Amino acid sequence: MLKLAILGFLRDRPLHGYELRRHLAALTGHVRPISDGTLYPAIKRLEADDLLVRTTEPGTAAAPRHTLHLTEAGRTALLDRLRTPEDLDISDENRWFTVLAFLRHLDDDPRAQAAVLRRRLAFLSEPASFFYDGARPVGAEEFGDPFRRGMLLIARATTEAELAWLRETLTALDRA
Template sequence: MLELAILGFLAEGPLPGHELRSRVSHLTGYTRPVSDGSLYPAINRLAKAGLLERQPDPRAGAARYLLSLTDAGHADVLKRLRKPADHEITDHTRFYTVLSFLSLLPDMAEQHAVLRRRLIFLEEPASFFYDGDRPIRAEEVADPYRRGLLLTARATSRAERAWLREALGEQPLEKNS
């Protein structure tokens, strides 16, 4: 997720490290804070792999660098967006990172393939709580906090599925989902 966010923001144009950190933090920081201890090692790994390069930033002084994608970095971000890992589809924070940069894919069919994978995942019956293999519905839960969790998750899932269907140009599959 962190590497995709770095590559995605740099695909939009060169950035100094502190600006990149700010953008990544705004994207993911509310749920997963980004520290210098995780950001700069990731930048170093990507640079070592030839996916980004550092150049002195003439506007900021000798100790500051401007980061930019190489051709290999641009190809890599597109590859990551075309074929996100399963956990990048099922984990909402990771999926939102993919979604943030999906417009970088020039082919709408490729964009739709990613959205379709997310929709298929969201169409599967799921819950935070189970009775054996059967998902427990909010209406079956006496605990008000667990019920609230299930109701909120249901509403969020319903809204996301509706948006995905709209983005894909599809009609809703269910009236009361």
């Protein structure tokens, strides 16, 4: 997801490494903090793959600043990843939010956007639970444990809100 997020933010506009790190931290929050030891090697790999380039500009103090720019190959890689996210990108909520954060970059292709949303809709429409009794999912109503019951009730409310949003957005995209 780091690659997708880097490409997505650089599609928005060129950024310095520090700015990019701040944007990534805002997107991933406390769930998946991005360290310099993770970010800068990822930037170097993307640069080696010609997906981004680095330019040097004068800094506000004495040190020069490196600005990262998306290349045409990087733009293509981003759009390809958005059109065909991996199954885990659809099922994992944190990865899904990263896809959603940049799905607008497919603005010239509402059918592709709708196809991605339909995959998420199909995933959410499958019965699921955090807890199982053998192979059978256990519903919130069956728990005497208020904490597990709370987990299931919160998850159900979140899923219902997302399903409503998905259906509404799909209707709008289908009209486009």
